[in-house]
Amino acid sequence: MIIKLLVDGGDMKPGPTIAQKLGPMGINMGKVIQDINKATSGFKGMQVPVELDVDPKSKSYSVAVSSPSVSVLLKKALALETASGASKKIKVGNLAIEEIISIARTKMPDMLEKDLKSAVRSVTGTCQSLGILIESKEAKDIEKDIASGIYDKEIKTEKTEVSAEKKTQLTEFFTQLKAKQDEMIKKEEEAKAAEEAAKTAAAPAPGATPAPGAAPAAAPAAAAAKPEEKKAKK
Numbered sequence: 035m036i037i038k039l040l041v042d043g044g045d046m047k048p049g050p051t052i053a054q055k056l057g058p059m060g061i062n063m064g065k066v067i068q069d070i071n072k073a074t075s076g077f078k079g080m081q082v083p084v085e086l087d088v089d090p091k092s093k094s095y096s097v098a099v100s101s102p103s104v105s106v107l108l109k110k111a112l113a114l115e116t117a118s119g120a121s122k123k124i125k126v127g128n129l130a131i132e133e134i135i136s137i138a139r140t141k142m143p144d145m146l147e148k149d150l151k152s153a154v155r156s157v158t159g160t161c162q163s164l165g166i167l168i169e170s171k172e173a174k175d176i177e178k179d180i181a182s183g184i185y186d187k188e189i190k191t192e193k194t195e196v197s198a199e200k201k202t203q204l205t206e207f208f209t210q211l212k213a214k215q216d217e218m219i220k221k222e223e224e225a226k227a228a229e230e231a232a233k234t235a236a237a238p239a240p241g242a243t244p245a246p247g248a249a250p251a252a253a254p255a256a257a258a259a260k261p262e263e264k265k266a267k268k
């Protein structure tokens with residue numbers, strides 16, 4: 035029997051889902067959770083897919099751990115809780131090509147790509163959708179660079195270490211970019227607030243008395259006719 039789970043790396047806690055499945059089989063749930071936490075301890079702070087293969091007769095089981103999704107690994111690399119909600123306009127981080135190679139290596143066993151270069155390009159595509167820069171450039175531009183062979187040396191040697199100097203440069207670039215983004219967002223919010231205030235000021239309040247000098251509303255034609263005029267018509 036295969037039980038598929040998505041757990042917090044190294045920090046799985048008892049829950050109704052696993053209790054309902056393991057309880058009737060008489061399997062020690064505490065021991066299972068302990069084994070899963072041990073197997074996923076290297077992925078702390080991340081959601082990890084786990085497959086529990088249980089033999090109800092012998093009450094034995096095995097734990098198979100898959101690496102977290104590419105998006106989870108990317109957010110972990112940048113200490114992000116959420117990605118950009120507007121990836122074309124707002125960027126949330128700046129990674130080195132070495133970090134992309136490292137994530138691609140981690141995910142290779144779970145990916146359809148046959149070689150590391152293809153896996154790196156796949157990870158780069160995810161960066162584009164999340165709003166993550168690579169080497170201070172748009173991820174889609176880096177993907178073209180990868181395809182043209184610019185990073186073949188780093189990929190072939192599976193380089194995953196980023197120098198302190200390069201890390202500093204990437205951080206400084208993103209810090210300046212973020213300041214510009216924050217200013218842009220602030221101006222957009224101020225403009226939107228001003229527009230809403232203008233609309234509110236222009237709209238008459240319900241039951242409001244017309245301002246002095248304002249033309250009265252036109253009365254219905256029948257009501258506007260004077261009694262004398264009605265008599266004359268007769």
